[in-house]
Amino acid sequence: MDVLGLLPALDRPLFHRSLAPRYRVRFADSWVEGEAHIRQYPVAVLAADLCIEGRPDVAKLRQLRVMFPSVSVFLWVSLDHDVAKGLVQCGAMGIATVLLRGYDNDSRIIGAAVAEKMSEGVYSRTLDLVIQQLGAGAPARLRWALREIFNAPSEIRTAEELGRRADVDTRTVFRWFRRGRLATPHRVITAARVLLAGRMLQDPGFTVDDVARRLGYSDSRYLAEHTRRLARLTPGELRLSFEEALPRLVAAMVAEPDALAPWVRSIAR
Numbered sequence: 001m002d003v004l005g006l007l008p009a010l011d012r013p014l015f016h017r018s019l020a021p022r023y024r025v026r027f028a029d030s031w032v033e034g035e036a037h038i039r040q041y042p043v044a045v046l047a048a049d050l051c052i053e054g055r056p057d058v059a060k061l062r063q064l065r066v067m068f069p070s071v072s073v074f075l076w077v078s079l080d081h082d083v084a085k086g087l088v089q090c091g092a093m094g095i096a097t098v099l100l101r102g103y104d105n106d107s108r109i110i111g112a113a114v115a116e117k118m119s120e121g122v123y124s125r126t127l128d129l130v131i132q133q134l135g136a137g138a139p140a141r142l143r144w145a146l147r148e149i150f151n152a153p154s155e156i157r158t159a160e161e162l163g164r165r166a167d168v169d170t171r172t173v174f175r176w177f178r179r180g181r182l183a184t185p186h187r188v189i190t191a192a193r194v195l196l197a198g199r200m201l202q203d204p205g206f207t208v209d210d211v212a213r214r215l216g217y218s219d220s221r222y223l224a225e226h227t228r229r230l231a232r233l234t235p236g237e238l239r240l241s242f243e244e245a246l247p248r249l250v251a252a253m254v255a256e257p258d259a260l261a262p263w264v265r266s267i268a269r
Contacts, residue, residue: 001044001123001151002026003114006034006052007076011101015047018107019114031060038068039210042153044124045117046073047110056086065093067205072117076101123150126199130250141176142188142253149192154216157193159185183253191252194230194238197223198246201239208235 005015005027012027019025026041028034030053037043046064050056065073074097075090077083087098097113104110118124127150131143148165149156156162162185163173177185193215200211212220220235227238230252231245238245 001118001121002041003045003047004028004034004037004041004043004071005076006031006046006048008049008052011049011076014105014107015110018110022111023114023118031057031064035064035067035205038064038071039206040213042214043071044121045114046071047076047114048073049076050083050086050090051077056082058086058089061090061095062093065095068203070122070200070203072121073097074099074113074117078102122199122202123196126150126195129246130195141180142182145185145188146192149189150196153193153196154214157189157216159189162189181254188253190226191230191249194223194226195246195249197227197235198231198238198242198249201235202242211235 002024003015003019003026005012005025007015007027015027016025023045026037026043028037034046034048038046048061050058050061053060061073064071073095075087075095076099077087078101090098097117099109099113127146130146144166145162148162152165156165159170159173163170166173173185177183177188182188183191197211197215200206200214201208206214208223209220212223215223217223224235227233227235231238231249233241233245
């Protein structure tokens with residue numbers, strides 16, 4: 001998942017040094033450009049300067065929060081009287097993390113803020129829910145693969161790409177999945193992408209085309225094909241019935257549910 005910095009050019013080198021290569025970092029110059037980035041890329045965390053366009057603009061930030069509640073936000077500001085009033089309003093929106101320019105110019109502080117926002121974000125919570133449903137017996141390699149796919153959904157679409165992430169050949173990836181009695185890597189990857197699609201579609205600001213683009217699909221028709229095959233729903237139906245589809249999608253990752261432990265059989269029914 002990406003980090004988006006709605007920050008002036010002067011602050012960008014600090015953020016890039018603090019966050020790369022652990023995260024992919026993108027920057028925007030305006031609220032409109034920030035919205036476009038969120039629609040196009042898998043942004044999970046937004047670092048926002050309320051004064052990116054001059055004066056503090058809490059209304060623009062509130063609009064982004066309403067449209068994309070899955071994106072976690074923290075603020076990077078210079079403290080003055082006008083900004084202080086804006087911070088009170090941001091607090092009322094649930095934005096509690098504020099870093100002060102000139103005081104928190106430390107890579108460790110910025111990295112820790114982003115890591116905290118990533119861990120509490122809805123994508124991380126969705127992944128944790130999947131792993132929880134799989135149970136304590138879930139193969140470690142499945143947990144690792146899911147984390148990689150969730151973190152880079154537009155980059156890991158095949159067993160070959162997953163193998164490059166792990167620095168192993170494709171045959172080794174298939175062997176891992178067979179030994180774990182999982183479905184094929186392609187099916188696991190596809191199910192994870194459909195899970196992410198269902199979670200993203202909970203945000204009112206995202207269209208199906210937006211979600212397909214964020215996940216690396218060249219055309220939303222391919223996403224629709226995957227949701228129908230694995231969730232037995234159209235993307236529109238998945239938006240409305242994500243919680244009901246979740247166990248079915250988790251079970252799709254398992255090769256032989258009836259032959260495995262009760263934690264798998266219970267969600268495959």
